[in-house]
Amino acid sequence: MADTENSKSRVLIIGGTGRLGQRFVRASLACSHPTYVLFRPQAANDLAKVDLLISFKKAGAHLLQGSLDDHESLVAALKQVDVVISAMAGTMVRNDILQQLKLLEAIKEAGNIKRFLPSEFGVDPDRLVNSIEPENPVMIDKRKVRRAIEAAKVPYTYIMANCFAGIFLGGMGQFGQGFIPSTERVSLYGDAKTKVIWVDEDDIASYTIRAIDDPRTENRKVHIRPPANILSQGEVVEIWEKIIGHPLEKTQISGEDWLKTIEGKPLEIQTIISHAYEIFYEGCTTNFEIGADEKEASQLYHDVKYTSVESYLKLYV
Ligand SMILES: NC(=O)c1ccc[n+]([C@@H]2O[C@H](COP(=O)([O-])OP(=O)(O)OC[C@H]3O[C@@H](n4cnc5c(N)ncnc54)[C@H](OP(=O)(O)O)[C@@H]3O)[C@@H](O)[C@H]2O)c1
Incomplete structure (x- = not known):
C-alpha cells in the first residue's frame, strides 16, 4: 500500500546513520517517498549522529527509535511502511549482517x-x-x-554496487593509504590492467531508490555497472595524473607478492587483502556476464546522470 498523500511507497531505512544509509535517506526524500529512519538508542550519545538525525527530520523524514532486538517495536515500525532498505554493515567481530535475520522474522510477522x-x-x-x-x-x-529471504518468499531486490568511489577512488585502489589520492606516488596491482567498477555512493542510492518500486527488479539481482566507470587501476591513475598535471612515482606488486602480505596480519586485514586480490587481480567485479534473469541499473534508469571517475577525482583538487 502506498502513502495516500503522494502515492509513493513508504520506505524504512535501517542503518540510516551509516555511510551509505544516510545517502538512502536523502535519495528517498529526494524522490518524495515518505521516509522512515530506524535509529538505535545509543545514537543519543553520539553528537554527529544526533546532528544527522535532526537534519533528516528537517528534510521531512520520520525518525523511529528501535532495535533489531526489540521485535515488537520492529513489527510496529514495519507496519507503517511498504519497503525496507537495510544498510547495516558487518565487521569481523560483530556479525551484524546476520542480525538481519531478526529483521526478516519481523517482516514475516508484519506481512505487509x-x-x-x-x-x-x-x-x-x-x-x-x-x-x-x-x-x-x-x-x-x-x-x-x-537464502533465508528466498525461503521466506519475501519479495526482494539485491543491489550489487561494486566499488564505493569514496573508498576505492579516494585511495586509487590502494588499501591503508588513506582516502585522498596521493599527488606523489601509487602502488599498482601487477600490470594494473584488470577492469574494476567504481561507483559514487550517491549514485548507488539514486539507483537503489528507483529499483524499490520497479516490477522489473522484483526478486532480481541488480548490478550497478555505469559503462564509463569500468576502468582499470592504471586508467584511473592516468586520469588522476592528467588532473594534477604530472606523473606519479609508481611501484608494482605482483599478485603472488600481494598475497604474501597476508602473513602475520590480523584476520580482518587478511580478508581485506584477499578481497583486494579478487578485485584487482582476478577482476571479480567485471569477469562475468550479467545473467539473463539479472538487471543492470544504468540500463534501467537513464534519468540517473551518474558521476564519472574523472569528475569524482576532480573533487580532490
Ligand atoms: N562496495 C563497497 O565498496 C562497500 C564498501 C563499504 C561497505 N559496503 C557495504 O555497504 C553496506 C553498508 O556499509 P556502510 O559502510 O555504509 O556501513 P556503516 O557506515 O558502518 O553503517 C552501518 C549502519 O548499520 C547500523 N547498524 C549496525 N549494526 C546494527 C544493528 N545491530 N542494529 C541496527 N542497526 C545497526 C549502524 O547503526 P549505528 O549508526 O547506530 O551504529 C549504521 O547506521 C554493507 O553491506 C557493506 O558491506 C560496500
Whole structure:
C-alpha cells in the first residue's frame, strides 16, 4: 500500500546513520517517498549522529527509535511502511549482517512489506563462493541472509554496487593509504590492467531508490555497472595524473607478492587483502556476464546522470 498523500511507497531505512544509509535517506526524500529512519538508542550519545538525525527530520523524514532486538517495536515500525532498505554493515567481530535475520522474522510477522533490500551493495556474494582464503565472513553472512529471504518468499531486490568511489577512488585502489589520492606516488596491482567498477555512493542510492518500486527488479539481482566507470587501476591513475598535471612515482606488486602480505596480519586485514586480490587481480567485479534473469541499473534508469571517475577525482583538487 502506498502513502495516500503522494502515492509513493513508504520506505524504512535501517542503518540510516551509516555511510551509505544516510545517502538512502536523502535519495528517498529526494524522490518524495515518505521516509522512515530506524535509529538505535545509543545514537543519543553520539553528537554527529544526533546532528544527522535532526537534519533528516528537517528534510521531512520520520525518525523511529528501535532495535533489531526489540521485535515488537520492529513489527510496529514495519507496519507503517511498504519497503525496507537495510544498510547495516558487518565487521569481523560483530556479525551484524546476520542480525538481519531478526529483521526478516519481523517482516514475516508484519506481512505487509512489498520489497526488502537487505544490506548488500558490494560484489555478488553468490559469485565469490570459491574465493581465495580467508573468505570474508561478511560474504558468507550475506549469502545466508539471501537464502533465508528466498525461503521466506519475501519479495526482494539485491543491489550489487561494486566499488564505493569514496573508498576505492579516494585511495586509487590502494588499501591503508588513506582516502585522498596521493599527488606523489601509487602502488599498482601487477600490470594494473584488470577492469574494476567504481561507483559514487550517491549514485548507488539514486539507483537503489528507483529499483524499490520497479516490477522489473522484483526478486532480481541488480548490478550497478555505469559503462564509463569500468576502468582499470592504471586508467584511473592516468586520469588522476592528467588532473594534477604530472606523473606519479609508481611501484608494482605482483599478485603472488600481494598475497604474501597476508602473513602475520590480523584476520580482518587478511580478508581485506584477499578481497583486494579478487578485485584487482582476478577482476571479480567485471569477469562475468550479467545473467539473463539479472538487471543492470544504468540500463534501467537513464534519468540517473551518474558521476564519472574523472569528475569524482576532480573533487580532490
Ligand atoms: N562496495 C563497497 O565498496 C562497500 C564498501 C563499504 C561497505 N559496503 C557495504 O555497504 C553496506 C553498508 O556499509 P556502510 O559502510 O555504509 O556501513 P556503516 O557506515 O558502518 O553503517 C552501518 C549502519 O548499520 C547500523 N547498524 C549496525 N549494526 C546494527 C544493528 N545491530 N542494529 C541496527 N542497526 C545497526 C549502524 O547503526 P549505528 O549508526 O547506530 O551504529 C549504521 O547506521 C554493507 O553491506 C557493506 O558491506 C560496500
